[in-house]
Amino acid sequence: MSSSADASKRGVVFNGVRFDGVLFDCDGVLVDSERITSRVWAGLLTGIGLPTTTEQSLATYLGNSMPRCLEIVTAQLGRTPPDTLLPRFYAEVQAALETEVTAVDGIEAVLDALDAAGVGYGVASNGEHEKMRTTLGVTGLLTRFENRRFSAVDVARPKPAPDLFLHAAQRLGFDPRRTLVVEDSPLGVQGAFTAGMTVIGYAELVAPERLVAAGAAHTVSDMRELLEFVG
Ligand SMILES: [Mg+2]
Structure with missing residues (x-):
């Protein structure tokens, strides 16, 4: 053609x-x-001893896969995050997205x-x-x-x-x-x-x-x- x-x-x-x-x-x-997800993630990280704002979460984790996010958290925390982090994140994000996205x-x-x-x-x-x-x-x-x-x-x-x-x-x-x-x-x-x-x-x-x-x-x-x- x-x-x-x-x-x-x-x-x-x-x-x-x-x-x-x-x-x-x-x-x-x-x-x-992204703002919804980052707000939830920042709140959970703060709760496990890694104080994080929504803006910091956006700057650090935006676009990363979950395995990579966990690598970053582990490095910044100096230890493996609790096993409850991911289940809580998925549950809270799901609930927030369902009503807000x-x-x-x-x-x-x-x-x-x-x-x-x-x-x-x-x-x-x-x-x-x-x-x-x-x-x-x-x-x-x-x-x-x-x-x-x-x-x-x-x-x-x-x-x-x-x-x-x-x-x-x-x-x-x-x-x-x-x-x-x-x-x-x-x-x-x-x-x-x-x-x-x-x-x-x-x-x-x-x-x-x-x-x-x-x-x-x-x-x-x-x-x-x-x-x-x-x-
Ligand atoms: Mg994107």
């Missing part, structure tokens, strides 16, 4: 490249969960535009499947991601390794070099960049410079800015 014919097709075009599809991070990109402002308009343009998309999260079902379910986004949800538990290594992005792209039939990724954490940006994908950073909780330093080709501060690339 000639490039002129390609150019007449609807789709996602960024920096002159037409993309096969889009992979979204979940927490902080589709759903506004909202969709990220503007994301529904972006997904509507992708649907209208016939562009495929999926979600790739370091979080567990159950957490995605909760947050996407509460926010009404779940049905948009049937058979399009990929978790770090599905692959060998979580972000910042490229494994999860490559796995999701392969399953969805996207060429990694023509996969656009939307991420809000430096670790997630790094993972997608390492996978050879083009990354747009959503700079809501993290300064845009940090996302660019991790490999983002562009940053937005409002999801609706993505609409200019969908036609």
Whole structure:
């Protein structure tokens, strides 16, 4: 097919490249969960003798897998945290997310535009499947991601390794070099960049410079800015 014919097709075009599809991070990109999760985590860490504010929790743990979070806690605490930490965290987060989580402002308009343009998309999260079902379910986004949800538990290594992005792209039939990724954490940006994908950073909780330093080709501060690339 000639490039002129390609150019007449609807789709996602960024920096002159037409993309096969889009992979979204979940927490902080589709759903506004990071402040809730960080507040719960900070409270529990404070309770086990590691005083932590929500802001510190966001700065230290954002985008990390749970095994990596526990490594950081163990190093800072100087000992292994109590076995009750994780069960309590999951229970408290689940309860808080079920009542508090909202969709990220503007994301529904972006997904509507992708649907209208016939562009495929999926979600790739370091979080567990159950957490995605909760947050996407509460926010009404779940049905948009049937058979399009990929978790770090599905692959060998979580972000910042490229494994999860490559796995999701392969399953969805996207060429990694023509996969656009939307991420809000430096670790997630790094993972997608390492996978050879083009990354747009959503700079809501993290300064845009940090996302660019991790490999983002562009940053937005409002999801609706993505609409200019969908036609
Ligand atoms: Mg995130």
